[in-house]
Amino acid sequence: MNMSTSHPASIIETIQAAPMVQFRDVTKRYGDLTVLDHLDLDVHNGEKVAIIGPSGSGKSTLLRALMTLEDIDEGVIMVDGEPLTHMPDSSGQLVRANTRHQRNVRGKVGMVFQSFNLFPHMNALQNVMEAPVQVLGLSKTEARERTEELLAMVGLEDKLDHYPSQLSGGQQQRVAIARALAMRPKVMLFDEVTSALDPELCGEVLNVIRRLGDAHSLTMLMVTHQMGFAREFADRVCFFNEGRIHEQGSPDELFNNPQQERTRAFLSAVNDAY
Amino acid sequence: MNFFDWEFAWTILPSLLDASLKTVGITLAGFSIAIVLGLFLAVGRRSRKRWLSWPVTGLIEFIRSTPLLIQVFFLFFVMPNFGLNLSALQAGIIGIALHYACYTAEVYRAGLDAVPRAQWEAVTALNMRPLTAYRKIILPQALRPILPALGNYLISMLKDTPVLSAITVVEIMQRAKNIGSEHFRYLEPITMVGLFFLILSLGLAWLVRRLENRMELAR
Numbered sequence: 001m002n003m004s005t006s007h008p009a010s011i012i013e014t015i016q017a018a019p020m021v022q023f024r025d026v027t028k029r030y031g032d033l034t035v036l037d038h039l040d041l042d043v044h045n046g047e048k049v050a051i052i053g054p055s056g057s058g059k060s061t062l063l064r065a066l067m068t069l070e071d072i073d074e075g076v077i078m079v080d081g082e083p084l085t086h087m088p089d090s091s092g093q094l095v096r097a098n099t100r101h102q103r104n105v106r107g108k109v110g111m112v113f114q115s116f117n118l119f120p121h122m123n124a125l126q127n128v129m130e131a132p133v134q135v136l137g138l139s140k141t142e143a144r145e146r147t148e149e150l151l152a153m154v155g156l157e158d159k160l161d162h163y164p165s166q167l168s169g170g171q172q173q174r175v176a177i178a179r180a181l182a183m184r185p186k187v188m189l190f191d192e193v194t195s196a197l198d199p200e201l202c203g204e205v206l207n208v209i210r211r212l213g214d215a216h217s218l219t220m221l222m223v224t225h226q227m228g229f230a231r232e233f234a235d236r237v238c239f240f241n242e243g244r245i246h247e248q249g250s251p252d253e254l255f256n257n258p259q260q261e262r263t264r265a266f267l268s269a270v271n272d273a274y
Numbered sequence: 275m276n277f278f279d280w281e282f283a284w285t286i287l288p289s290l291l292d293a294s295l296k297t298v299g300i301t302l303a304g305f306s307i308a309i310v311l312g313l314f315l316a317v318g319r320r321s322r323k324r325w326l327s328w329p330v331t332g333l334i335e336f337i338r339s340t341p342l343l344i345q346v347f348f349l350f351f352v353m354p355n356f357g358l359n360l361s362a363l364q365a366g367i368i369g370i371a372l373h374y375a376c377y378t379a380e381v382y383r384a385g386l387d388a389v390p391r392a393q394w395e396a397v398t399a400l401n402m403r404p405l406t407a408y409r410k411i412i413l414p415q416a417l418r419p420i421l422p423a424l425g426n427y428l429i430s431m432l433k434d435t436p437v438l439s440a441i442t443v444v445e446i447m448q449r450a451k452n453i454g455s456e457h458f459r460y461l462e463p464i465t466m467v468g469l470f471f472l473i474l475s476l477g478l479a480w481l482v483r484r485l486e487n488r489m490e491l492a493r
Contacts, residue, residue, distance in 0.1 A: 067395075067399050068398065069395050069398060103401055106398075109399075110399060110400075113395065113396065115392055117392045117393060117395060117396035118396075119396070119411055121414045121418075130400075130411075131402060134403075135400060135403075135406070179400070180399065180400075183400060183401065
């Protein structure tokens with residue numbers, strides 16, 4: 001039985017085209033300061049979006065809101081067709097989500113942080129294994145298998161029993177990537193993941209992300225200052241300014257032919273700096 | 275008063291040792307309750323829910339600001355007026371446990387506050403439940419630096435158990451006072467009680483240090 005044939009083609013199209021991540025009119029304020037200003041953003045399944053812009057422009061807040069690390073004041077965030085911090089009540093109105101709903105939707109998102117945030121009292125193996133066992137209910141054996149596979153993928157198969165303090169920054173960040181992937185998210189968020197690293201260690205982390213992009217249909221959002229990497233890796237680049245997407249387009253469009261004065265100023269300032 | 279009478283000391287030793295078991299028992303029971311209850315109080319005080327954090331904060335401050343002696347008096351002599359009849363030993367253990375729970379709660383709080391916010395963010399990103407997060411991620415990191423402080427409170431509690439003699443608990447100090455008044459000799463029993471506390475306190479301090487070292491190595 002083929003269900004899809006009974007649907008009109010337009011519905012199928014809508015389902016396929018439904019964005020994996022959707023910000024609808026999202027506003028976030030800290031007191032008088034508006035960090036996200038009526039933001040709209042659609043990210044499609046498998047799309048890789050790089051987010052650039054000056055500090056304080058709301059780039060990191062965007063990712064943190066999507067990870068539920070920040071509450072939003074207005075608007076709705078949708079992940080894989082479901083509201084993240086809201087849920088429909090009996091009359092279909094969106095109300096604040098309960099913990100259970102939020103946990104269900106949040107499980108589709110994983111995040112890698114600028115400062116790695118590994119658990120210092122656990123070795124690499126335990127860091128990656130813990131959540132799959134505790135949250136997904138995997139058996140120790142299954143979780144260990146998954147962990148060994150992932151740590152091999154990030155090139156750390158020989159560091160399983162090393163504690164974070166015994167690893168370099170680049171190695172720690174690769175463990176952190178494996179830890180996030182072990183939860184099998186549909187969306188991965190990378191928040192300035194190379195900013196805390198010495199320049200010669202950035203490459204090993206970027207290589208892992210590059211391979212991840214090639215091998216998986218993961219949707220990725222990446223806040224970065226590495227313009228070279230954004231250009232090569234991303235399907236789309238969003239330039240953030242004052243809590244809004246000031247300009248966006250393919251890397252080629254945005255980097256080679258920016259339309260907005262503010263974008264040009266930012267890019268030339270960055271070029272001067274590096 | 276004559277100089278130390280070794281023979282008298284020898285004859286009262288079994289009686290004092292017998293009472294010392296009660297002192298040790300009270301300390302172990304009281305501290306076990308205190309470190310568990312203290313953790314709950316600390317988590318309650320840190321809660322973002324005010325209906326929880328405010329009463330807990332009030333309780334902690336109230337108990338820390340009044341003497342242990344008055345608290346155990348209240349439990350033993352006053353609570354019966356409200357229909358709560360506790361034996362002296364029960365009142366004593368509950369009183370000292372509650373008192374020290376409020377001190378250990380503040381130690382736990384300092385330990386929990388010292389765990390970086392980023393650890394909580396990692397835990398959220400991995401979708402862990404708060405209980406799992408506390409148990410597996412936050413507490414193990416919070417405990418290590420506060421272990422010496424908790425050890426100090428264990429020793430301090432041991433040394434506070436003689437307060438319970440005021441509500442007729444016959445622990446080692448009360449036994450020594452009884453012996454003294456029966457024989458009109460206080461030198462030996464009181465000296466021996468002092469030595470008992472000295473030896474036990476030093477022993478506990480040594481144990482705590484060993485535990486710290488083991489946790490350091492386990493890192």
